[in-house]
Amino acid sequence: xxxxxxxxxxxxxxxxxxxxxxxxxxxxxxxxxxxxxxxxxxxxxxxxxxxxxxxxxxxxxxxxxxxxxxxxxxxxxxxxxxxxxxxxxxxxxxxxxxxxxxxxxxxxxxxxxxxxxxxxxxxxxxxxxxxxxxxxxxxxxxxxxxxxxxxxxxxxxxxxxxxxxxxxxxxxxxxxxxxxxxxxxxxxxxxxxxxxxxxxxxxxxxxxxxxxxxxxxxxxxxxxxxxxxxxxxxxxxxxxxxxxxxxxxxxxxxxxxxxxxxxxxxxxxxxxxxxxxxxxxxxxxxxxxxxxxx
Amino acid sequence: xxxxxxxxxxxxxxxxxxxxxxxxxxxxxxxxxxxxxxxxxxxxxxxxxxxxxxxxxxxxxxxxxxxxxxxxxxxxxxxxxxxxxxxxxxxxxxxxxxxxxxxxxxxxxxxxxxxxxxxxxxxxxxxxxxxxxxxxxxxxxxxxxxxxxxxxxxxxxxxxxxxxxxxxxxxxxxxxxxxxxxxxxxxxxxxxxxxxxxxxxxxxxxxxxxxxxxxxxxxxxxxxxxxxxxxxxxxxxxxxxxxxxxxxxxxxxxxxxxxxxxxxxxxxxxxxxxxxxxxxxxxxxxxxxxxxxxxxxxxxxxxxxxxxxxxxxxxxxxxxxxxxxxxxxxxxxxxxxxxxxxxxxxxxxxxxxxxxxxxxxxxxxxxxxxx
Amino acid sequence: xxxxxxxxxxxxxxxxxxxxxxxxxxxxxxxxxxxxxxxxxxxxxxxxxxxxxxxxxxxxxxxxxxxxxxxxxxxxxxxxxxxxxxxxxxxxxxxxxxxxxxxxxxxxxxxxxxxxxxxxxxxxxxxxxxxxxxxxxxxxxxxxxxxxxxxxxxxxxxxxxxxxxxxxxxxxxxxxxxxxxxxxxxxxxxxxxxxxxxxxxxxxxxxxxxxxxxxxxxxxxxxxxxxxxxxxxxxxxxxxxxxxxxxxxxxxxxxxxxxxxxxxxxxxxx
Numbered sequence: 040x041x042x043x044x045x046x047x048x049x050x051x052x053x054x055x056x057x058x059x060x061x062x063x064x065x066x067x068x069x070x071x072x073x074x075x076x077x078x079x080x081x082x083x084x085x086x087x088x089x090x091x092x093x094x095x096x097x098x099x100x101x102x103x104x105x106x107x108x109x110x111x112x113x114x115x116x117x118x119x120x121x122x123x124x125x126x127x128x129x130x131x132x133x134x135x136x137x138x139x140x141x142x143x144x145x146x147x148x149x150x151x152x153x154x155x156x157x158x159x160x161x162x163x164x165x166x167x168x169x170x171x172x173x174x175x176x177x178x179x180x181x182x183x184x185x186x187x188x189x190x191x192x193x194x195x196x197x198x199x200x201x202x203x204x205x206x207x208x209x210x211x212x213x214x215x216x217x218x219x220x221x222x223x224x225x226x227x228x229x230x231x232x233x234x235x236x237x238x239x240x241x242x243x244x245x246x247x248x249x250x251x252x253x254x255x256x257x258x259x260x261x262x263x264x265x266x267x268x269x270x271x272x273x274x275x276x277x278x279x280x281x282x283x284x285x286x287x288x289x290x291x292x293x294x295x296x297x298x299x300x301x302x303x304x305x306x307x308x309x310x311x312x313x314x315x316x317x318x319x320x321x322x323x324x325x326x327x328x329x330x331x332x333x
Numbered sequence: 334x335x336x337x338x339x340x341x342x343x344x345x346x347x348x349x350x351x352x353x354x355x356x357x358x359x360x361x362x363x364x365x366x367x368x369x370x371x372x373x374x375x376x377x378x379x380x381x382x383x384x385x386x387x388x389x390x391x392x393x394x395x396x397x398x399x400x401x402x403x404x405x406x407x408x409x410x411x412x413x414x415x416x417x418x419x420x421x422x423x424x425x426x427x428x429x430x431x432x433x434x435x436x437x438x439x440x441x442x443x444x445x446x447x448x449x450x451x452x453x454x455x456x457x458x459x460x461x462x463x464x465x466x467x468x469x470x471x472x473x474x475x476x477x478x479x480x481x482x483x484x485x486x487x488x489x490x491x492x493x494x495x496x497x498x499x500x501x502x503x504x505x506x507x508x509x510x511x512x513x514x515x516x517x518x519x520x521x522x523x524x525x526x527x528x529x530x531x532x533x534x535x536x537x538x539x540x541x542x543x544x545x546x547x548x549x550x551x552x553x554x555x556x557x558x559x560x561x562x563x564x565x566x567x568x569x570x571x572x573x574x575x576x577x578x579x580x581x582x583x584x585x586x587x588x589x590x591x592x593x594x595x596x597x598x599x600x601x602x603x604x605x606x607x608x609x610x611x612x613x614x615x616x617x618x619x620x621x622x623x624x625x626x627x628x629x630x631x632x633x634x635x636x637x638x639x640x641x642x643x644x645x646x647x648x649x650x651x652x653x654x655x656x657x658x659x660x661x662x663x664x665x666x667x668x669x670x671x672x673x674x675x676x677x678x679x680x681x682x683x684x685x686x687x688x689x690x691x692x693x694x695x696x697x698x699x700x701x702x703x704x
Numbered sequence: 705x706x707x708x709x710x711x712x713x714x715x716x717x718x719x720x721x722x723x724x725x726x727x728x729x730x731x732x733x734x735x736x737x738x739x740x741x742x743x744x745x746x747x748x749x750x751x752x753x754x755x756x757x758x759x760x761x762x763x764x765x766x767x768x769x770x771x772x773x774x775x776x777x778x779x780x781x782x783x784x785x786x787x788x789x790x791x792x793x794x795x796x797x798x799x800x801x802x803x804x805x806x807x808x809x810x811x812x813x814x815x816x817x818x819x820x821x822x823x824x825x826x827x828x829x830x831x832x833x834x835x836x837x838x839x840x841x842x843x844x845x846x847x848x849x850x851x852x853x854x855x856x857x858x859x860x861x862x863x864x865x866x867x868x869x870x871x872x873x874x875x876x877x878x879x880x881x882x883x884x885x886x887x888x889x890x891x892x893x894x895x896x897x898x899x900x901x902x903x904x905x906x907x908x909x910x911x912x913x914x915x916x917x918x919x920x921x922x923x924x925x926x927x928x929x930x931x932x933x934x935x936x937x938x939x940x941x942x943x944x945x946x947x948x949x950x951x952x953x954x955x956x957x958x959x960x961x962x963x964x965x966x967x968x969x970x971x972x973x974x
Binding site: 054055058060083084085086087088089090092093094095097117118119122123124125127128131154155156173183184185186189211212213215217218219234235236237238256258282283284297298299300314 | 677684
């Protein structure tokens with residue numbers, strides 16, 4: 040039992056359940072239903088001020104707050120890990136304001152809030168993965184105007200998104216986008232998957248879990264319902280590929296997980312270890328190792 | 334093992350403790366009271382209320398104390414608190430014409446009915462550090478009021494007519510927008526989509542960062558979308574806030590707030606259908622934030638460029654640019670989120686860069702090998 | 705308005721006009737804009753619109769290009785994709801579709817028509833990508849082909865237009881427009897601001913391309929030399945109205961309206 044695993048407990052007095060008032064939660068749930076009905080489409084919502092700075096996950100926090108109930112089990116990760124400072128802060132916020140049970144176990148969680156990663160352990164039906172999104176608009180750097188990008192989405196005019204891929208291939212001989220790699224959802228809407236490494240993109244495709252995306256500062260929600268196609272943008276003759284050098288985790292030996300490169304001592308020795316700390320720990324345990332946190 | 338940023342719960346607890354120590358400073362120095370902050374750092378309180386979008390001088394003083402004087406952080410604290418308050422309804426429009434005016438000046442008119450009332454202003458002081466303030470001051474003995482001559486203004490009695498009314502009589506200035514009874518949009522409840530209407534623009538400017546607004550307003554004076562402004566009237570003082578409770582059906586006064594209101598008069602050349610006339614820019618800010626109100630009025634006017642068919646192109650005329658970047662709580666949050674760990678993305682970029690470097694080296698050595 | 709038979713390009717004589725503009729008015733007040741403009745453009749024809757600055761030429765072109773909304777009037781266009789359409793009444797979706805497939809717009813300032821930070825190849829390929837081309841190799845091949853047709857060095861395909869000279873930028877802008885083989889090209893002073901020698905070469909190129917691709921074009925210019933080289937027919941505008949129209953040679957050799965006479969008198973014979 041670590042600090043992440045905490046049984047349901049008493050709530051902080053003086054605030055509504057999960058902080059947000061019920062009218063706001065209802066509004067967010069309505070907008071989420073719309074988002075689920077139009078996969079990949081960005082639905083505007085009137086984001087509220089939360090006790091964390093906007094840009095620090097307030098979109099995801101509002102989504103989680105509007106969905107969470109006493110029977111939920113919550114997992115929060117940042118960069119794949121349950122123990123990074125921001126994950127700790129958000130987890131504690133829900134433990135205090137909703138009194139819910141928290142866990143580090145991907146399997147046990149009913150809601151997983153994440154920043155920048157999709158867990159390595161496959162998700163299953165009934166689970167909800169909530170992404171914190173800094174910049175929801177995939178066309179933003181080609182077209183800074185919201186009024187214009189909304190039009191481009193409405194008309195499915197995505198030529199300019201391919202222009203940026205074209206430029207990468209022309210310059211580097213390959214698509215050189217390692218994270219926040221744009222995807223087509225349900226063959227209709229172009230979507231930013233949030234800054235997950237492109238390594239994680241395939242996990243979004245036809246995922247059995249419900250994927251919800253909250254951008255608090257930019258006041259947008261979007262969703263990918265279970266089993267929806269999520270295709271990473273590419274050219275016919277330059278298909279989407281994950282190109283990482285063959286490496287294994289120095290702690291658990293995994294060859295199929297996204298690895299952090301960590302300076303391990305003052306002499307500058309580097310080790311590679313799973314970014315998903317829970318996945319790594321489970322694998323170490325299964326091999327009878329004494330668990331070392333990455 | 335080196336645990337990088339994965340410090341976890343204990344590190345956060347320690348950080349909070351250190352923060353509390355820093356906030357208090359040297360315990361040998363007496364602690365500030367909220368009353369001291371409210372009474373003696375009034376403009377800081379006013380600014381926190383504006384950007385925090387909450388009129389409550391005592392809580393603003395608390396926020397400033399908690400934020401160690403950081404106005405952006407104080408505004409943030411107020412905003413979050415505001416968000417937890419139940420909504421009883423919307424007040425009636427403030428009648429600033431019925432303001433108990435304490436300061437009122439016009440740059441456009443030499444003199445005007447009711448006169449120029451300078452009130453408490455630093456405008457005509459010489460900005461020399463006053464070393465007398467190093468030591469506590471004796472309060473002025475009662476009864477020694479400044480001479481009550483015109484222009485120096487203690488609080489005016491009775492109503493002051495609006496300065497711009499005299500232009501209206503000649504139809505030289507556009508009429509103020511009529512209240513058509515249509516519901517006023519609320520940017521905290523309905524996300525503004527672009528193009529935003531004027532009410533949404535004014536709401537966003539009212540809570541916008543003073544520094545950002547001043548910078549943009551300044552740019553509009555320096556040729557980036559000039560609006561040729563005059564200060565038609567600045568008025569400062571207390572106004573009543575009224576609410577119509579559903580069960581009563583008529584307006585009752587629920588309190589008074591102090592505001593600064595600023596109207597600019599701006600040139601307008603007219604077009605085929607509209608005769609040349611003066612146009613208005615409007616600013617309203619809590620407390621005595623008159624710099625904020627002036628910047629707001631300049632920007633309100635420059636954001637009307639499209640409506641008035643003026644040539645576009647300057648940043649201060651671009652509503653998406655101005656409104657999307659005016660909120661210092663959003664701006665600070667997003668900028669400072671760069672301090673959060675990004676090592677997954679960075680790792681992905683690092684591997685990509687290594688691959689690109691390998692490919693580059695290969696390309697570079699290939700032609701040499703061929704020669 | 706019926707068109708005199710003599711104004712048809714002799715080789716073509718098709719029965720259907722490509723574009724028919726009727727009563728187009730866009731009034732900016734204070735005498736600016738254009739009023740009650742009517743003309744017909746036939747397939748394969750290049751129509752010049754001349755006049756001094758402020759005559760309303762660019763306003764007219766902006767309306768046709770979708771950059772300004774006219775106050776009155778209509779413009780019927782024979783679309784390859786959608787059949788006969790009235791362009792001011794088109795849905796935005798259709799208008800934009802036509803704008804990136806069947807129409808082209810060449811701005812005087814190439815920076816308005818190009819993405820300055822995107823490579824030449826990306827600029828030329830954009831319309832193809834917008835029309836659904838998803839094969840990198842084929843994008844590359846067609847971009848190379850069009851750069852060469854505009855006499856641009858194919859080795860410069862990965863350079864951004866910010867590194868190009870004014871004449872090269874203009875040719876790149878034209879290549880970017882022609883890559884989807886549009887039927888109608890709108891050009892606003894395409895040679896304005898270029899050196900005389902560069903202008904002459906560009907005009908030669910344009911003449912060859914327009915003839916070869918069976919394009920129709922509306923070309924706005926104040927330069928009668930450009931008109932003489934490129935246009936079959938010419939409209940003369942003054943104060944927002946058309947004051948004279950006719951075959952290019954006719955108008956240039958024997959202008960009828962006093963304004964046209966002044967314009968013609970002010971240039972040296974080519």
